[in-house]
Amino acid sequence: MxxxxxxxxxxxxxxxxxxxxxxxxxxxxxxxxxxxxxxxxxxxxxxxxxxxxxxxxxxLGRNDTPEWATEKDTHDLQKFLEQNEGSMTYGGEKLTEEDKEKLKIAMTQIFWRRHKHN
Structure with a gap:
């Protein structure tokens, strides 16, 4: 799209x-x-x-932000990702940029599923 x-x-x-x-x-x-x-x-x-x-x-199609998400929700997601970026390692070694992006996608999906408004 x-x-x-x-x-x-x-x-x-x-x-x-x-x-x-x-x-x-x-x-x-x-x-x-x-x-x-x-x-x-x-x-x-x-x-x-x-x-x-x-x-x-x-x-821009860079994430699958739900329609119900507010500007505050997207800010909260960004803050969540930034807070966890330093811990993106595997076996004590830093991840490649490509692996970090894949992990961010997975974390984003989990964030939206758990953050859903009622």
Missing amino acids: TLFDRIKETAQKRGYSIAEVERKAGVSTNYMYQWKKRKPNPETLESVAKVLNVSVEYL
């Missing part, structure tokens, strides 16, 4: 059109359609994420 597709899908779930998201985020009409082929600047992407009440990481 592309960035634009994820934004469009999330906007529809929130009851917004792309034009409404653009207006609320303060970007020009049809600007986000360009994101089908190129990356937006970070400030604009952050504005869109705030309008949709999701994280930038979610829009």
Whole structure:
């Protein structure tokens, strides 16, 4: 799924059109359609994420943040991952960056499953 597709899908779930998201985020009409082929600047992407009440990481497809997750929830997840990064070893040896990323994915999945709102 592309960035634009994820934004469009999330906007529809929130009851917004792309034009409404653009207006609320303060970007020009049809600007986000360009994101089908190129990356937006970070400030604009952050504005869109705030309008949709999701994280930038979610829009970029870097994690599977649940729809119910708030900005505080995503901050709590980041804090959880940062607090545990120093302990990412196996048999007393540091993990490779690739293994650390895999472990972070697993930890993220566990975090969301246990953190689910009622």
